[in-house]
Structure formats: C-alpha cells, structure tokens
Amino acid sequence: MAESIYSKGTKVWLEDKEQGWIHGEVFSCSSSAHEDGTLELTFVNDREKKITMKATLKEIAQNTTRDPRKNLPPLCNAPEYDRVDDLTQLPHLNEPSILHVIRNRYATHKQLYTYSGIVLVAINPFTDVPIYGQDVIQAYAGAAVKKRDELDLSPHLFTIAEEAYRAMQRDSQDQTIIVSGESGAGKTESAKYIMRYMASMKTDVSNMIHEEAVSSVTSVEHQVLATNPILEAFGNAKTSKNDNSSRFGKYIQILFDSNHTIIGARIRTYLLERSRISFQQRSERNYHIFYQLCQGVATLPNSERAKFGLDGVNLELTDGNSFRYLSSSSSSFKIDNVDDAANFATTRQALSVVGIDSERQLSIFRLLAGILHLGNIDIQHRRDAKDAIIDCKSDLALAKAMELLSIDAERFARCTTKKVIDARGEKYESARTVDQAVGVRDGVAKFIYNSIFDWLVRRINDSLGEGGVVVEETEEGSSEERSRRERTFIAVLDIYGFEHFQMNSFEQFCINYANEKLQQQFISHVFKLEQTEYAQEAIDWTTIDFSDNQPCIDLIEGKLGILALLDEESRLATGTDDSFIDKLNSQLKSPSSQHKAIFKDHLHGNEAFTIAHYAGDVSYNVDGFLEKNRGTVPDEHRDLLMGSTNVFLREVVEVGFNVGIDRHAFPSKGGSGGPGGVISPKPEGAAHSSEPGKVVSGRKPTQCSVFKTSLLTLTEALQRTSLHYIRCVKPNESKKPWVFDGSLVAAQLRACGVLETIRITSEGYPTRWRYEDFVQR
Ligand SMILES: Nc1ncnc2c1ncn2[C@@H]1O[C@H](COP(=O)(O)OP(=O)(O)OP(=O)(O)O)[C@@H](O)[C@H]1O
Numbered sequence: 001m002a003e004s005i006y007s008k009g010t011k012v013w014l015e016d017k018e019q020g021w022i023h024g025e026v027f028s029c030s031s032s033a034h035e036d037g038t039l040e041l042t043f044v045n046d047r048e049k050k051i052t053m054k055a056t057l058k059e060i061a062q063n064t065t066r067d068p069r070k071n072l073p074p075l076c077n078a079p080e081y082d083r084v085d086d087l088t089q090l091p092h093l094n095e096p097s098i099l100h101v102i103r104n105r106y107a108t109h110k111q112l113y114t115y116s117g118i119v120l121v122a123i124n125p126f127t128d129v130p131i132y133g134q135d136v137i138q139a140y141a142g143a144a145v146k147k148r149d150e151l152d153l154s155p156h157l158f159t160i161a162e163e164a165y166r167a168m169q170r171d172s173q174d175q176t177i178i179v180s181g182e183s184g185a186g187k188t189e190s191a192k193y194i195m196r197y198m199a200s201m202k203t204d205v206s207n208m209i210h211e212e213a214v215s216s217v218t219s220v221e222h223q224v225l226a227t228n229p230i231l232e233a234f235g236n237a238k239t240s241k242n243d244n245s246s247r248f249g250k251y252i253q254i255l256f257d258s259n260h261t262i263i264g265a266r267i268r269t270y271l272l273e274r275s276r277i278s279f280q281q282r283s284e285r286n287y288h289i290f291y292q293l294c295q296g297v298a299t300l301p302n303s304e305r306a307k308f309g310l311d312g313v314n315l316e317l318t319d320g321n322s323f324r325y326l327s328s329s330s331s332s333f334k335i336d337n338v339d340d341a342a343n344f345a346t347t348r349q350a351l352s353v354v355g356i357d358s359e360r361q362l363s364i365f366r367l368l369a370g371i372l373h374l375g376n377i378d379i380q381h382r383r384d385a386k387d388a389i390i391d392c393k394s395d396l397a398l399a400k401a402m403e404l405l406s407i408d409a410e411r412f413a414r415c416t417t418k419k420v421i422d423a424r425g426e427k428y429e430s431a432r433t434v435d436q437a438v439g440v441r442d443g444v445a446k447f448i449y450n451s452i453f454d455w456l457v458r459r460i461n462d463s464l465g466e467g468g469v470v471v472e473e474t475e476e477g478s479s480e481e482r483s484r485r486e487r488t489f490i491a492v493l494d495i496y497g498f499e500h501f502q503m504n505s506f507e508q509f510c511i512n513y514a515n516e517k518l519q520q521q522f523i524s525h526v527f528k529l530e531q532t533e534y535a536q537e538a539i540d541w542t543t544i545d546f547s548d549n550q551p552c553i554d555l556i557e558g559k560l561g562i563l564a565l566l567d568e569e570s571r572l573a574t575g576t577d578d579s580f581i582d583k584l585n586s587q588l589k590s591p592s593s594q595h596k597a598i599f600k601d602h603l604h605g606n607e608a609f610t611i612a613h614y615a616g617d618v619s620y621n622v623d624g625f626l627e628k629n630r631g632t633v634p635d636e637h638r639d640l641l642m643g644s645t646n647v648f649l650r651e652v653v654e655v656g657f658n659v660g661i662d663r664h665a666f667p668s669k670g671g672s673g674g675p676g677g678v679i680s681p682k683p684e685g686a687a688h689s690s691e692p693g694k695v696v697s698g699r700k701p702t703q704c705s706v707f708k709t710s711l712l713t714l715t716e717a718l719q720r721t722s723l724h725y726i727r728c729v730k731p732n733e734s735k736k737p738w739v740f741d742g743s744l745v746a747a748q749l750r751a752c753g754v755l756e757t758i759r760i761t762s763e764g765y766p767t768r769w770r771y772e773d774f775v776q777r
Contacts, residue, residue, distance in 0.1 A: 011076035013096035014045040020742040021096035086115040107740040113155040119725040124186040127737035141201040161197040174721040181728030182497040184242035191494040224265040226353035233347040238285040247273035253489040266465035278442035296344025308369040325375035355463040363648040370404035388417040388437035406646035415636040451656025498751045506628040549614045555595045577622045615751040631703040727752040
C-alpha cells in the first residue's frame with residue numbers, strides 16, 4: 001500500500017520556509033511496518049535536505065484528505081500538467097500542485113485565468129494586457145457552443161460570459177456571474193469587461209476600425225455601460241489597498257428581450273460605506289466625486305460656479321479653506337495617473353447618457369457642495385461648560401451649507417447642539433456635548449450622501465430597467481411593452497470578499513456575514529454538482545462531509561443572534577456600544593449557549609468580540625457599532641430636511657428615508673419587488689406605509705436589518721438563476737505585475753472557497769484520469 005503511494009523516486013511537495021513548497025522525492029521507504037504499525041519514509045528536497053517521517057498505512061492512505069501542512073508530503077504531478085487549463089484535470093489535487101500550476105501560468109506564461117471546475121480563478125495582472133479587445137471578444141463570441149475542453153482558446157472572463165449567454169439562450173433561464181475576491185483583486189475590472197462583452201458581442205467588427213466599432217454599439221448598450229462611471233464616481237474611493245476601491249456591493253442585471261438583445265439594466269446596491277464621508281484613514285480619500293467636483297468646477301457655467309462656494313478652492317492641506325471632509329487623511333489629494341477634472345467630464349457625460357440632464361446634475365452638485373460645507377461648520381464648547389455651540393452669526397460654512405441645502409441656519413444649529421427629550425408627554429431641550437453635536441452634523445452629511453447614492457441608483461433603474469429607455473422611448477415602445485418583451489437577464493454580482501484587517505468594525509462584520517451566506521450557497525452548489533457527476537458516471541458514492549457554516553450564520557442572524565441583539569440595543573435610547581457587548585457576552589457565551597464554539601473569547605479586553613468564520617477567526621471592535629447601525633438622523637433633522645425649500649433635496653432624502661421600505665429600492669422584473677420578481681420582505685422593524693413613496697414614521701429600519709433583508713432577497717434570487725463563479729486573486733501586496741506571492745494567493749484561495757471545493761473533490765474521488773491517460777498507464 002505505502003509503496004503504491006510513496007515508492008523510491010516518487011515526486012512530492014515539501015514545505016519550505018522561504019517558498020512555501022518546494023519539490024522533493026521519496027529517498028527511501030521501509031518495506032515492512034515497525035512493531036507500532038508505522039512505516040518509515042525518508043524524503044529529500046531540492047536543497048538536498050533529508051526529512052524522515054513515520055506513519056501508519058491508514059495515515060498514508062489519508063494523506064491527500066487532510067491539511068497537507070500537517071501531514072505527509074502531497075504528491076507532485078508530472079511536468080506535462082504544469083500548465084493545465086483546468087485544475088480539476090490534475091491527477092493529484094492538492095494545495096501545492098494547484099499553486100504551482102497557477103504560478104506557472106501567471107508568472108511564467110502571463111496567463112491570468114485558470115479554471116478550477118466551475119470556478120474561473122483570475123489573477124490580477126496589475127498592468128494592461130491586450131486580451132480584451134473587440135477581436136478577442138469576437139473570437140470568444142459563439143465559441144462556447146463547443147465544450148470548454150474542445151476550445152483552442154485559453155480560459156478567459158469571456159468564456160464565462162459566453163457560457164452564461166449561451167445558457168440563457170438555450171434554457172431561457174436567468175444567469176448570475178458571481179465575481180468575488182478581496183479588495184484590489186480585480187472584481188470591478190472583471191465585471192466591467194463582462195458587461196462590455198455583453199454589450200458588444202453581437203457586433204461583428206472584423207472589418208471595422210476601432211471608432212466605428214465603438215459607435216456601432218447601440219444607445220441602450222451605451223446606457224448600460226454608462227452606469228459604470230457613475231457608480232465609480234459616487235461609490236468608489238482611494239483606499240490603502242486600491243486606488244479605485246468600490247465601497248459598496250452591486251448586483252447588475254443586464255436585461256435581454258426574446259431575441260437575446262440587450263434592452264436595459266437593473267442595479268441593486270449593498271451597504272455603501274458611510275463612515276468615509278466624514279473620515280478617511282491615512283493615505284485614503286473620500287469618494288471620487290468630491291475631488292472631481294472641486295477640480296472640475298471650473299468647467300461649470302459661470303453663472304453656477306460661484307453658487308457652490310467652491311470656486312478657486314485650493315485643495316492643498318495648508319490652505320485654511322480646505323474641507324474637513326477631504327483632509328482627514330492628511331494625504332495628497334492626487335492619485336497617480338488620475339485626472340479628476342477629466343473624470344468629472346466623464347461622469348457628467350455618463351449622467352446625461354442615463355437621462356439625468358444638466359439641470360439635475362447641478363442640483364446634485366449643489367448638494368455635494370452642501371455636504372462639504374456642512375463638514376466645515378465649527379462646533380465649539382460653550383465657555384465654562386461642556387455644551388456644544390455653533391456661532392450662527394460668524395460661521396460662514398454654516399451659512400453656505402444651509403444656503404445650498406435651503407434650510408434655516410439657526411434651526412439647524414439649534415437642533416444640532418440641543419436635543420429634544422420627551423418625558424411623559426412633556427418636551428424639553430437638553431444640551432449635546434461637542435462630540436455628540438459633531439456626530440449629529442456628520443450623521444446628516446452621511447445621510448444626505450447615502451440618499452444621493454440611492455437616488456442615483458433608483459434613477460438609473462427607472463430609466464434603464466423599469467421606466468423605459470429615456471432616449472428611445474418612442475422607438476422602443478412604452479415601458480409596459482418593454483417589460484413584456486423582457487425575457488431573461490444575465491447578472492453580475494460584484495461583491496466584497498471576506499475581510500480581515502487589524503481593526504475590524506461594523507462594515508467588516510456585515511461584509512463577512514454576506515460572505516458566509518454566499519459561501520454556503522457556493523459550497524452546496526459545488527457539492528450538488530459533484531454528486532451529480534458521480535451519478536452520471538454511475539460511480540458508487542457515500543455522502544461526502546463538507547464544512548457546513550450554518551452554525552456561524554445562526555450565530556449572526558438567528559433569533560437571539562448578534563443582529564437581533566444589535567437591533568435591540570440600537571433601539572434603546574440608553575443603548576451604547578458597551579451595553580451591546582455586555583449583552584452579547586451574557587447571551588452568547590453562557591455555558592449553555594449553542595454558539596460557544598463560534599462566538600469566541602476575545603483576548604484583548606471587553607471592547608471586541610470574535611467570530612470563527614469559515615475563512616478564519618475575526619475580532620470585531622464594537623466601537624461605533626450602534627451609531628453605524630442606526631444610520632439615520634434625529635427626528636428634528638429629518639423634519640428639517642423634509643421641510644427644506646430645496647425640492648430636489650426633499651426628493652433625494654425621501655428616497656433615503658424609505659430605503660428598505662420602498663419597493664423602488666429593490667426594483668425587479670415586473671417592478672414588484674426583489675430581483676426575479678419576488679416581493680422583498682420588509683426589513684424587521686420597518687414601519688408600514690400604505691402610500692408608496694411616503695416617508696413613514698415609527699420604527700426606522702436599522703442598517704443591519706436592511707442589509708439582512710437584502711441579503712435574503714439576493715440569495716433567493718441567486719437560487720433562481722444559474723450560477724457562474726469568478727474568483728479574483730491579488731498576486732502580491734505591492735501591486736507589481738507578474739509577481740506571485742504563493743502564501744498570499746493560498747490564503748485568498750482558501751478564503752474564497754476554492755481550496756474547500758478541492759477538498760470536497762478530494763474527499764470524494766480525488767484522482768481523475770482521462771480515459772486515454774488511464775489506458776496508457
Ligand atoms: N484585468 C485587468 N487588467 C489590468 N489591470 C487590472 C485588471 N484587473 C484589475 N486590474 C488593476 O487592479 C486594480 C484594482 O482592480 P479592481 O478595482 O477591479 O479591484 P476590486 O477587486 O474591485 O477591488 P475593491 O474591492 O477594492 O473594489 C485596477 O484599478 C487595475 O489597476
């Protein structure tokens with residue numbers, strides 16, 4: 001038995017401190033077992049170092065099923081497998097062999113893409129690669145009528161796009177391409193290439209020059225593509241990991257009619273990072289649109305420019321007029337090779353393409369400028385007391401902000417520095433501290449910005465998905481006719497991957513919760529496919545064990561789980577981050593708690609809790625959890641915003657107040673709810689309104705309840721579509737082209753489930769020979 005796995009000369013992988021894994025081979029293997037039943041195996045690695053190990057026959061037989069780092073050396077494949085297109089073709093399927101193939105393809109042969117069964121692994125090149133042009137699109141378009149292994153084309157994003165398109169055509173079924181990976185891994189770029197593929201695949205441009213090819217894309221397709229610069233301007237920012245990081249998740253459905261021609265798009269977004277509006281980490285920026293506006297303001301009409309209070313604004317930090325919301329990072333405002341003024345023009349053009357005219361655009365910019373001025377309102381201590389004051393007479397920022405938002409400055413100052421307390425029917429005012437007042441001011445800014453973002457998404461949906469294409473209304477027919485013609489969609493889900501930083505907060509908690517849900521769906525999908533394959537090949541099989549992350553999901557979203565406790569605490573006027581963590585500890589750590597194994601002790605004090613996620617343990621610092629979860633403004637500010645004489649501000653914040661309640665926030669096929677036509681369940685705690693579009697009062701849905709509901713609707717929608725997976729991987733931290741850091745890549749493959757699926761495959765039938773290879777052997 002041992003000899004059949006490890007005989008003299010068998011090639012293996014041996015662990016190496018420097019490189020992770022290096023080649024080695026079996027030097028000797030004892031021919032019979034010792035008294036204790038073990039065999040002695042000696043290996044020699046490429047550095048001529050000898051390693052001796054003892055193992056029982058059973059352990060030897062199991063070697064490929066356990067974590068290879070703790071077990072006997074995994075087996076190496078023959079060199080002819082060094083560049084296989086699909087990892088599942090590897091006779092020996094283990095972590096070092098997988099890394100070896102991906103590294104060899106990427107670093108040596110400049111091949112970014114490798115299949116791993118149903119998953120396409122995409123390694124970021126960090127440089128322009130000429131593989132996305134119209135000629136390449138044409139080569140892949142139609143190629144998937146053949147099976148993948150009959151193709152002479154390399155693995156590509158376009159294979160996945162084409163497979164989705166063909167499957168939609170063939171089965172008349174909606175498709176979803178799930179693109180995931182950590183920040184900077186290349187999700188958004190991949191999603192854009194897929195959208196561009198869909199928009200131009202039907203265009204035969206073989207005889208056209210580039211400009212002709214571009215202009216031959218119809219206006220509907222232009223509109224669909226125009227959503228990208230808009231979402232990037234308003235939802236992307238420079239972070240320490242990525243100069244153009246998407247700070248929200250998105251699900252974009254490209255809608256097709258019965259001729260499989262694009263007729264529009266629908267977008268659903270998830271959890272925009274609000275905290276960035278008022279604060280950015282070192283070397284990070286606020287959302288791109290603010291810098292675009294400041295730099296591009298000179299391009300606005302003379303009559304408009306002065307009104308923003310941005311004319312001649314100097315963005316240098318030394319300048320006393322700089323905006324607090326743009327300078328907290330104390331970094332340079334410039335991003336290398338990015339021209340904010342030119343991008344402002346692109347954003348404006350894209351807004352026009354989706355039907356937001358110049359006048360509306362100016363209204364949006366006025367609100368954005370209002371947000372910047374809002375951040376500059378000075379909040380001071382009242383002399384000899386802790387109470388906050390705003391000097392209405394001298395505060396120019398207050399005057400400008402309130403002018404732009406059309407709100408009474410004195411009322412705003414008063415509401416911000418004092419809160420109204422209702423005690424048994426009697427109302428009285430109590431002073432806020434400076435910190436509290438600053439929190440309220442920033443909360444208003446975040447709320448307005450988030451509302452603008454939601455308004456934009458809704459507006460895009462109205463023009464591209466629900467309400468008919470603006471430009472082509474007469475040509476294409478009414479919206480009713482349009483939805484009748486709409487048959488199927490191909491969606492791209494571009495969603496943040498698992499996050500684990502030194503300091504993790506509410507955002508990471510939500511992101512990792514989303515990843516737990518998607519991982520569960522992914523694993524059960526792979527698992528089902530694996531068993532279907534066995535059935536097709538008439539192979540005898542017993543149930544394969546796979547790590548079920550349901551206990552972790554129960555801990556988060558269960559009846560008395562973290563989300564429920566967070567909401568409960570957020571609704572109490574007396575609730576604080578401290579009382580929240582106390583509640584978590586008392587409920588989830590009790591000796592009788594079913595969550596003990598997943599909800600772990602945090603080693604450093606009582607300000608954080610630790611969850612054992614499928615991709616590793618993560619500790620979350622509770623500081624700011626309640627404020628982020630409440631995510632709305634005090635009632636007095638709500639009245640101020642809704643009472644503004646700025647009609648556009650009212651329209652925008654109405655969308656913000658109704659998110660999670662209003663059906664438009666989750667447009668769907670037929671306009672009746674979530675994607676795929678299911679009515680989205682109302683977030684827990686949301687108040688009812690019989691009139692659509694009316695702001696409702698009562699219990700406000702919290703951020704986590706809105707998120708939980710939208711995740712639920714998303715996972716249901718995904719279940720009704722055929723799924724395709726792209727896992728984007730960052731090959732190194734320094735963003736260098738063609739540099740491959742094996743341990744960094746392995747960690748990402750583990751976090752996105754690729755290694756887990758390979759483990760599932762290994763638990764079943766780990767070795768797969770092609771018939772011809774098997775016969776030859
Ligand atoms: N296919 C590609 N070709 C060339 N460069 C790429 C490609 N994919 C990604 N990049 C480079 O990597 C950067 C980061 O990619 P991208 O913004 O798509 O990452 P992401 O995974 O969406 O990150 P985040 O989660 O932060 O939004 C891009 O700005 C680009 O410079």
